[in-house]
Amino acid sequence: MEFNRKDILDMESLSADEINMILDTAVSMKEISGRSIKKVPTLRGKTVILFFYEPSTRTRASFDIAAKRLSADSISLTGSSSSIVKGETLIDTARNLEAMKPDIIILRHACAGASHLLAGRLKSAVINAGDGMHAHPTQSLLDLFTVREKKGSIKGLRIAILGDISHSRVARSDCIGFTKLGAEVVLFGPPTMIPKGIETLGVSVAENIEDAICGADVVMMLRIQKERQKSFLFPTEREYSKVFGLTREKLKNVKDDILIMHPGPVNRGLELASDVMDGPYSVILDQVTNGVAVRMAILYLVAGGVRNADTD
Amino acid sequence: MLILIKGGRVIDPGRLDGINDILIKDGKIAEISSEGSTAFGSELKEINATGKIVTPGLIDMHVHLREPGQEYKETIKTGCAAAARGGFTAVCPMPNTNPVNDNRQVTEYIMGKAALEGKIHVYPVGAISKGLEGSALSEYGELKDAGVVALSDDGLPVMNSMLMRRAMEYAGGFGLPIISHCEDLDLAAGGAMNEGEVATSMGLPGIPNASESIMVMRDIAICELTGTPLHIAHVSTKESVHAIRDAKARGIPVTAETAPHYFTLTHDAVKNYNTSAKMNPPLRAAADREAVRQGLADGTIDVIATDHAPHAAYEKDVEFELAANGIAGLETSLPLSLQLVEDGLLSLTDLIDRMSKAPARILGIDNSLKPGAPADITIINLEKSYIIDAPSFASLGKNTPFDGLQVKGKAVVTIVGGEIVWKGRGERSSRPQAAPKKVLYVNPKQ
Ligand SMILES: [Zn+2]
Numbered sequence A: 001m002e003f004n005r006k007d008i009l010d011m012e013s014l015s016a017d018e019i020n021m022i023l024d025t026a027v028s029m030k031e032i033s034g035r036s037i038k039k040v041p042t043l044r045g046k047t048v049i050l051f052f053y054e055p056s057t058r059t060r061a062s063f064d065i066a067a068k069r070l071s072a073d074s075i076s077l078t079g080s081s082s083s084i085v086k087g088e089t090l091i092d093t094a095r096n097l098e099a100m101k102p103d104i105i106i107l108r109h110a111c112a113g114a115s116h117l118l119a120g121r122l123k124s125a126v127i128n129a130g131d132g133m134h135a136h137p138t139q140s141l142l143d144l145f146t147v148r149e150k151k152g153s154i155k156g157l158r159i160a161i162l163g164d165i166s167h168s169r170v171a172r173s174d175c176i177g178f179t180k181l182g183a184e185v186v187l188f189g190p191p192t193m194i195p196k197g198i199e200t201l202g203v204s205v206a207e208n209i210e211d212a213i214c215g216a217d218v219v220m221m222l223r224i225q226k227e228r229q230k231s232f233l234f235p236t237e238r239e240y241s242k243v244f245g246l247t248r249e250k251l252k253n254v255k256d257d258i259l260i261m262h263p264g265p266v267n268r269g270l271e272l273a274s275d276v277m278d279g280p281y282s283v284i285l286d287q288v289t290n291g292v293a294v295r296m297a298i299l300y301l302v303a304g305g306v307r308n309a310d311t312d
Numbered sequence B: 001m002l003i004l005i006k007g008g009r010v011i012d013p014g015r016l017d018g019i020n021d022i023l024i025k026d027g028k029i030a031e032i033s034s035e036g037s038t039a040f041g042s043e044l045k046e047i048n049a050t051g052k053i054v055t056p057g058l059i060d061m062h063v064h065l066r067e068p069g070q071e072y073k074e075t076i077k078t079g080c081a082a083a084a085r086g087g088f089t090a091v092c093p094m095p096n097t098n099p100v101n102d103n104r105q106v107t108e109y110i111m112g113k114a115a116l117e118g119k120i121h122v123y124p125v126g127a128i129s130k131g132l133e134g135s136a137l138s139e140y141g142e143l144k145d146a147g148v149v150a151l152s153d154d155g156l157p158v159m160n161s162m163l164m165r166r167a168m169e170y171a172g173g174f175g176l177p178i179i180s181h182c183e184d185l186d187l188a189a190g191g192a193m194n195e196g197e198v199a200t201s202m203g204l205p206g207i208p209n210a211s212e213s214i215m216v217m218r219d220i221a222i223c224e225l226t227g228t229p230l231h232i233a234h235v236s237t238k239e240s241v242h243a244i245r246d247a248k249a250r251g252i253p254v255t256a257e258t259a260p261h262y263f264t265l266t267h268d269a270v271k272n273y274n275t276s277a278k279m280n281p282p283l284r285a286a287a288d289r290e291a292v293r294q295g296l297a298d299g300t301i302d303v304i305a306t307d308h309a310p311h312a313a314y315e316k317d318v319e320f321e322l323a324a325n326g327i328a329g330l331e332t333s334l335p336l337s338l339q340l341v342e343d344g345l346l347s348l349t350d351l352i353d354r355m356s357k358a359p360a361r362i363l364g365i366d367n368s369l370k371p372g373a374p375a376d377i378t379i380i381n382l383e384k385s386y387i388i389d390a391p392s393f394a395s396l397g398k399n400t401p402f403d404g405l406q407v408k409g410k411a412v413v414t415i416v417g418g419e420i421v422w423k424g425r426g427e428r429s430s431r432p433q434a435a436p437k438k439v440l441y442v443n444p445k446q
Helices: A016-033 A059-069 A091-098 A115-119 A137-153 A169-180 A211-212 A224-233 A236-241 A284-310 B075-087 B104-117 B139-145 B161-173 B197-202 B208-227 B238-249 B262-264 B267-273 B284-297 B333-342 B348-363
Strands: A047-054 A073-078 A104-109 A127-132 A158-162 A186-187 A218-221 A260-261 B001-014 B015-025 B028-033 B044-047 B053-056 B058-063 B088-093 B150-152 B179-180 B230-232 B254-258 B378-389 B406-416 B419-423
Touching: A016 A059, A016 A137, A016 A169, A016 A284, A047 A059, A047 A091, A059 A073, A059 A127, A059 A137, A059 A260, A091 A104, A091 A115, A091 B333, A104 A284, A115 A127, A115 B267, A127 A137, A127 A284, A127 B197, A137 A169, A137 A218, A137 A260, A137 A284, A158 A169, A158 A211, A169 A186, A169 A218, A186 A211, A260 A284, B001 B348, B001 B378, B028 B238, B053 B348, B058 B075, B058 B348, B075 B088, B075 B104, B075 B406, B075 B419, B088 B378, B088 B406, B139 B161, B139 B230, B161 B179, B161 B208, B179 B208, B197 B267, B208 B230, B208 B238, B238 B254, B238 B284, B254 B284, B254 B348, B262 B284, B262 B333, B284 B333, B333 B406
Parallel strands: A047 A073, A047 A104, A104 A127, A158 A186, A158 A218, A218 A260, B001 B044, B001 B053, B058 B088, B150 B179, B179 B230, B230 B254
Antiparallel strands: B001 B015, B015 B028, B053 B378, B378 B406, B406 B419
């Protein structure tokens, strides 16, 4: 099978075969990261622009390391250094960047659909590194990779995703990604954070946290934005951690080999109790390690697509 | 000059329906007869209306002409040209211009410009509150004297219930109806489209139905309290339709309008972050669209208005959440509305009522085909099929989700005060070969 996709915009547009191909490619990419010389010449001469309108140290570093391990030249632009503050539109800014002939643009943006807007206008490959509340496909792919690595397969697993589903692009992408590969996804969070019609993504909503995690193979905890308290989504951090946070107490009746995941950064003690975060079930740091491998795989596959397009 | 409109089916809802000739003299309707006309001399201009519909001029009681202040989006001249092409003989521009139309000078400026280069009637709507700020009443006496026909803070709901009460009490004394843009700003805060499964899957912040209906219900309560006629702008939800239907049944003087996009499209049109379908209130779910259609059919919704909201292309060509709200509606309203007749929801007479007589009734404008009345007339060809071509709009706003849609029915002649201000000359689309989009909505009854 050949990977012919110009852009990676969301999990919806990727087929199960394409997802598996990315995950398979990531296996060999992970091996590169384990070497003492962590660099291969695969993308030598390719230019990757990391275009981050919204700050994200972690995702940006992960992409940057991935690009460098493949010998691509990467440059970073952040929201404050970009021209948007001077009134230039996203499309204009992107056109200017494209005039410098990059091969891949990685976009992080606070508005849903921003990467779709760019992808439709630009010849460069566009990789969505998170757009508003919509999608975060590379995070979802690294989640899938981590679960597959630990469990052997994703089909038939039960994945619980807990917390602020409404505002989480990771939750949306994970719902689609995990169900696409045959897992069952159950959600739970405060009713103020469960968006209308989420069931149309093929997932169910549990009535309480015990129901959600009972029998689960994976529990994905989501980060709570503390400032959401101002929009009345939850009364206090104290109550949130008590009712909706994951504590050792609540893990009494779960499977022995349950995985606890979190897209990071974690609010220690809020959505995740400190001892659970550092406990035996947690694979949060594996997710970070795998993030580099998955992003290397994506850059590699997408750059291949660009190379093919150039010869047309 | 004399104009004779010959052989058309003349429909004046509530008065007349039949093949008639209409003679126009000195800008007024001189004679209507089914006898066939006699010779009127060489001065006579004859319009053959055989096979066409002749109606009182269509009135769009909710438009944004953008002048003064945002002439790059639309001017009074281009907006009126677009209206004439759409079959409208009169439009009511909302006061959210810059400066705001909350005083005599702005009203007079708009009316003066319209008289000079507008060609159709322009009946301005004045602001309920000074500067649309929702904190103090504007001077209704002076506004009325200058020529406004209604009051509205359209686009900016009056959140303060006491101010709304006082506005309605005070406006009642001047015989000015209040047009209310119903939106609870706290409940709608941050929203970019209708709340529901489409917004959820696209990751866009939603605007719930209740943000509209809660204010519809509040304003009905204030209308009941004050007795001043209330007109509810751009109804988009089923809950609003129910509330208005109940209020009317209780005899409260409330009327309502909706726009063609609310009875044609649903929030599905927003998929793929299509900013040309971004508007406020947002396109709703299928059940809401159906309720709006039923509301039009049973008269709960009195009027079809467009909420014509022209924007420059670059204001739509951005991230969805940052895109301007609204669509250019003047040149697509008639064919989209005629689809209701095609679908069997409305009789032709009722449709013409919703687009000409009802707005005239609400605003107190003389609009009929009686002898002696001003000759404001629209001639419609029901059979003309064509593809909507936004680039060729007379409006500066080309922003519409209906571009490329195959439609049927067109205004072929628009007459204002006895003058022909629009006459279709078999005009050609700039892209006649373009494949039409598939039909956007199929009536479930068919
Ligand atoms: Zn409005």
